[in-house]
Amino acid sequence: MTTHLHRSHIYGVLGEFETEHQLIRAAEKARDAGYRRIEGYAPFPVEGLSEALGLKRNIVPLITLIGGLCGGLGGFGFQYWVNVIAYPLNIGGRPFNSWPAFIPVTFELTVLGAALSAVFGMLALNGLPQPYHPLFNVERFAKHATSDRFFLCIEARDKKFNLAEAARFLQGVDARHVSEVRDD
Amino acid sequence: MSAGEPPINSPEIRRLSPVIEPGHTYATVTDKISAIVLTRPASLGWFAGFTVAFGVVMMLTIALAWLIIKGVGIWGINVPIGWGFAIVNFVWWIGIGHAGTLISAILFLLNQKWRTSINRFAEAMTLFAVACAGIFPLIHTGRPWMAFYMFPYPSTMGIWPQFRSPLIWDVFAVSTYGTVSLLFWFVGLIPDLATLRDRAVSKPKQIIYGTLAMGWRGSARHWQRYQSAYLLLAGLATPLVLSVHTVVSFDFAIAIVPGWHTTIFPPYFVAGAIYSGFAMVLTIAIPLRKAYDLEDFITMRHLENMAMVMLATGLIVAYGYFFEFFMSMYSGNKFDVFLVQQRLHGPYNHYYFALILCNILTPQLLWFQKIRTNVPMLFVMSIIINIGMWLERFVIVVISLTRDFMPSAWGRYSATVWDYMTFVGTMGLFVMLLFLFVRVLPAISIAEMRELVSETSEEHK
DSSP, rough: OHHHHHHTEEEEEEEESHHHHHHHHHHHHHTTTTOOOOOEEEEEEOOTTHHTTTOOOOHHHHHHHHHHHHHHHHHHHHHIIIIIIIOOOOSSTSOOOOOHHHHHHHHHHHHHHHHHHHHHHHHHHTTOOOOOOOOGGHHHHHHHHTTOOOOEEEEETTTOOOOHHHHHHHHHOOSSEEEEOOOO | OOOOOOOOTTTHHHHOOSHHHHHTOOOHHHHHHHHHHHHSSSOOHHHHHHHHHHHHHHHHHHHHHHHHHHOOSSSSSOSSOHHHHHHHHHHHHHHHHHHHHIIIIIIHTTTOOOGHHHHHHHHHHHHHHHHHHHHHHHTTTSSSGGGGGSOOOOOOOOOOOOOOOOOHHHHHHHHHHHHHHHHHHHHHHHHHHHHHHHHHHHHHHHHHHHHTTTTTTOOOOHHHHHHHHHHHHHHHHHHHHHHHHHHHHHHHTTTTTOOOOTTTHHEEEEEEHHHHHHHHHHHHHHHHHHHHTTTSSSOOHHHHHHHHHHHHHHHHHHHHHHHHHHHHHHOOHHHHHHHHHHHSSSSSSSHHHHHIIIIGGGGGGGSSHHTTTOHHHHHHHHHHHHHHHHHHHHIIIHHHHHHHSSSOOOOOOOOOHHEEEEEEHHHHHHHHHHHHHHSSSSSSSSHHHHHHHHHHHHHHH
């Protein structure tokens, strides 16, 4: 019971690294050691980090495809409805459904739908905006994570998590600083 | 020059010309770029420039206010020439915007590393140019407060837009372009906003940048989705940017007016847009790198590459001019032939000759590497090309409208002081927004510069 209470205030253990290569190596070793709830933090997208952390492919492309299809089909359907059903106008005797003339707007709305779903889909999947996160309680993280340092966090919700062990593990993979992340 | 040493401009040395000067680390690029926004006090030059630009914007507001009071009659437009400056300026500004998207999207897809240090302010330039462009069709409607009629909305009158009209296509193309450019720019900014949040010392800055950064913390899962979204946006923006000026050219090409009704318009408008856009990027980049000591990041290589893009697109534009001329003569259509004669011998022929001088003859100097690496020369040429591209739109709009099929419908056009005040006013708006931008947001993408540092340090290993 006490351990449970104690754990609820701990978000995880954070190790700081100087280079992206050290971070990737640490992430690989953490997975080899059996940790699953781990996350890397970097000031720029690091090639190979996703693989080292064992991340699956994301669904942003799928969301974008759906958004683009909705934009395109909706755009064409709307123009058809306007110019054929709701408000038919005879322009130089051309057919009401002059579909080639509807293509530019259909194209623009396809791009618009896809772009909006790519951005808002990405933000929603990332859980942003998120004003508070326990990691920002760690002073070195707040100072360096978006500038020049790389971090690996072993999270408390990992089944194998043990504060002392995780800290020792991070020291063992050459973390320059190891700190606990408190969530209170 | 001593024997054995390669000459300074030899290909051996040029291949080594870097996209970022050596010796930079993650910390130094972060410090150097964020310091412009966070710690460096605004210089006297900045205040002077901003004040002038702000004054010009005040002139714009006067011109717009008088326009709204009196109506479009204060301009030089008249019955055969209903388009005038408003459309010339609209097409010019929209074209300028194209280079920003080209640099950020197409060069990203082509994996051109040299885009990194110029994409951020080129995208900002796109947004500001689209903002300036958007003013013109809006005020040209005559009753700008009724402009919402162009959008499809369920009105009590039960009317809807006419989707077979290129002018409605334009509304959709330009508003989509503005929105997607803004999204692209903002997504690129998120990691840098987080950097500024974490480095800002004062509370208000922390709150503002923190709100905009939305809690970004650089998590690997976030980066993975972020990269997917960014790549997709680049893929979407590429056909979009080509479509926008295509649709703008449809405004002309769909009409039957001589000199407008040609199929070469879409590609030649797009090439012209990229041409003028790169010229504007150079016009901004050259003073910017000087004023903020960014020569390490915006190197000679960038300037030279942009000059080469200008030369290439300039040749496409020249090809367009030639074929416009050739097809008119070859078709034997007497109205088209007459229009060509009017361009060469008519009342506006000095505009046409100035256009050829600015857009075709002068840029041929860019074949010489000496010129491409001469910074003041490049600056002057970029301005000449901007003028040339404005003249191109003037020639297209005004000469065709003053000389269409019936001599009874011929006319003359001359802009009034209000036309000039509005045009110069939008330039002031553009410059003022740029001045604000370099002070409040990082003009170079810090996250992408770190990536570049990482990649170049690997190459040296």
